[in-house]
Amino acid sequence: xxxxxxxxxxxxxxxxxxxxxxxxxxxxxxxxxxxxxxxxxxxxxxxxxxxxxxxxxxxxxxxxxxxxxxxxxxxxxxxxxxxxxxxxxxxxxxxxxxxxxxxxxxxxxxxxxxxxxxxxxxxxxxxxxxxxxxxxxxxxxxxxxxxxxxxxxxxxxxxxxxxxxxxxxxxxxxxxxxxxxxxxxxxxxxxxxxxxxxxxxxxxxxxxxxxxxxxxxxxxxxxxxxxxxxxxxxxxxxxxxxxxxxxxxxxxxxxxxxxxxxxxxxxxxxxxxxxxxxxxxxxxxxxxxxxxxxxxxxxxxxxxxxxxxxxxxxxxxxxxxxxxxxxxxxxxxxxxxxxxxxxxxxxxxxxxxxxxxxxxxxxxxxxxxxxxxxxxxxxxxxxxxxxxxxxxxxxxxxxxxxxxxxxxxxxxxxxxxxxxxxxxxxxxxxxxxxxxxxxxxxxxxxxxxxxxxxxx
Numbered sequence: 404x405x406x407x408x409x410x411x412x413x414x415x416x417x418x419x420x421x422x423x424x425x426x427x428x429x430x431x432x433x434x435x436x437x438x439x440x441x442x443x444x445x446x447x448x449x450x451x452x453x454x455x456x457x458x459x460x461x462x463x464x465x466x467x468x469x470x471x472x473x474x475x476x477x478x479x480x481x482x483x484x485x486x487x488x489x490x491x492x493x494x495x496x497x498x499x500x501x502x503x504x505x506x507x508x509x510x511x512x513x514x515x516x517x518x519x520x521x522x523x524x525x526x527x528x529x530x531x532x533x534x535x536x537x538x539x540x541x542x543x544x545x546x547x548x549x550x551x552x553x554x555x556x557x558x559x560x561x562x563x564x565x566x567x568x569x570x571x572x573x574x575x576x577x578x579x580x581x582x583x584x585x586x587x588x589x590x591x592x593x594x595x596x597x598x599x600x601x602x603x604x605x606x607x608x609x610x611x612x613x614x615x616x617x618x619x620x621x622x623x624x625x626x627x628x629x630x631x632x633x634x635x636x637x638x639x640x641x642x643x644x645x646x647x648x649x650x651x652x653x654x655x656x657x658x659x660x661x662x663x664x665x666x667x668x669x670x671x672x673x674x675x676x677x678x679x680x681x682x683x684x685x686x687x688x689x690x691x692x693x694x695x696x697x698x699x700x701x702x703x704x705x706x707x708x709x710x711x712x713x714x715x716x717x718x719x720x721x722x723x724x725x726x727x728x729x730x731x732x733x734x735x736x737x738x739x740x741x742x743x744x745x746x747x748x749x750x751x752x753x754x755x756x757x758x759x760x761x762x763x764x765x766x767x768x769x770x771x772x773x774x775x776x777x778x779x780x781x782x783x784x785x786x787x788x789x790x791x792x793x794x795x796x797x798x799x800x801x802x803x804x805x806x807x808x809x810x811x812x813x814x815x816x817x818x819x820x821x822x823x824x825x826x827x828x829x830x831x832x833x834x835x836x837x838x839x840x841x842x843x844x845x846x847x848x849x850x851x852x853x854x855x856x857x858x859x
Contacts, residue, residue: 461520463535479511488534488638489602499526522572540598555594555606561845576827590637592835595757597765601774603757612754613834614708617816619751620669627675629785642795651722662796667722673747686749696766700759709752757832764822764830
């Protein structure tokens with residue numbers, strides 16, 4: 404039997420696909436899904452198609468392992484194969500499969516037979532089928548990884564060449580980043596991406612959580628848009644870039660803050676999140692949203708960043724009180740301005756690893772559906788409005804993405820948090836303790852090369 408991937412376009416596999424996806428209770432994300440078995444003649448015919456499909460997938464897996472000169476294929480060889488495609492073994496879509504692997508006599512060391520393969524892979528059949536047939540956003544992960552390594556090296560060189568800034572700067576973010584660099588004794592940087600089908604790749608200091616800052620603002624804007632609607636968002640927030648000669652206390656021609664990525668706009672956005680909820684409950688609710696957005700990846704609060712902002716973010720504090728004194732805040736916010744500022748600082752100081760934030764960005768790229776859990780986190784209309792706002796806030800930078808990346812949207816800030824979203828393709832994050840907004844924009848331009856690699 405031919406092992407060509409094109410052989411899977413047969414009517415049998417088309418029927419198998421319909422069978423797996425239409426059956427009630429059978430979920431494509433892999434958790435608690437079972438292939439249907441029964442006693443009727445129709446069900447028995449369907450089961451024959453299922454067994455045929457699993458057999459072909461088994462042959463694909465074994466031929467790949469044999470091609471890598473591994474004698475005596477084992478279950479762990481299939482897991483290595485999945486990892487080589489960019490699928491993490493912690494992927495929730497594989498949860499039931501791993502439960503069945505653990506139930507095997509020798510676990511992952513068990514011999515790979517057609518019976519074993521069918522038993523462990525049936526809960527995640529559709530997902531594993533797509534991976535083994537390379538029906539993914541990045542079919543050639545090994546080559547793409549090499550290109551990503553070159554881009555990551557280029558980013559590190561850009562960051563190493565940034566001019567030195569004295570620690571006496573009045574900018575709290577610069578002081579924070581200088582302190583973090585001294586604690587780390589080197590310039591830390593991490594880069595991660597996640598595609599809309601859950602392929603993941605990361606480089607650098609990927610285990611250390613980093614404050615979200617501008618990334619949190621964009622997540623908050625998406626949530627606020629879903630909770631309040633477009634009319635309310637347009638009433639409080641503009642969408643145009645802030646001129647370089649204008650300060651944070653200025654407003655556009657309509658009397659609104661310039662956009663959500665300014666300090667005034669970020670505070671305004673946080674005021675529009677969970678407006679009807681009690682002050683003490685808002686942060687827990689927001690963290691629950693972040694948790695769902697990232698596919699239940701770890702998150703925490705960076706106390707160093709939070710305390711720095713409370714003590715030294717004078718520009719943000721001034722912007723908040725300016726909005727209050729000019730009566731531009733939502734009704735009732737001015738009475739609890741100190742609590743609103745505290746919530747805003749807690750929100751922007753929420754920390755994720757670059758890996759987790761990349762999954763969150765991929766959720767936006769996937770129209771509000773988390774690629775790891777398959778759960779609808781936020782409405783598609785709110786995602787589209789958020790990405791449009793991200794593009795309009797920095798039109799000059801986004802224009803450099805070129806026609807090929809026309810839909811790319813990004814958000815970043817002077818503290819080194821960078822997020823790019825390519826709708827329908829991938830989410831990318833880069834975290835670094837950088838001191839220069841000019842350098843950050845250089846890194847953003849470099850990250851556009853990541854997107855171009857996806858089409859090469």
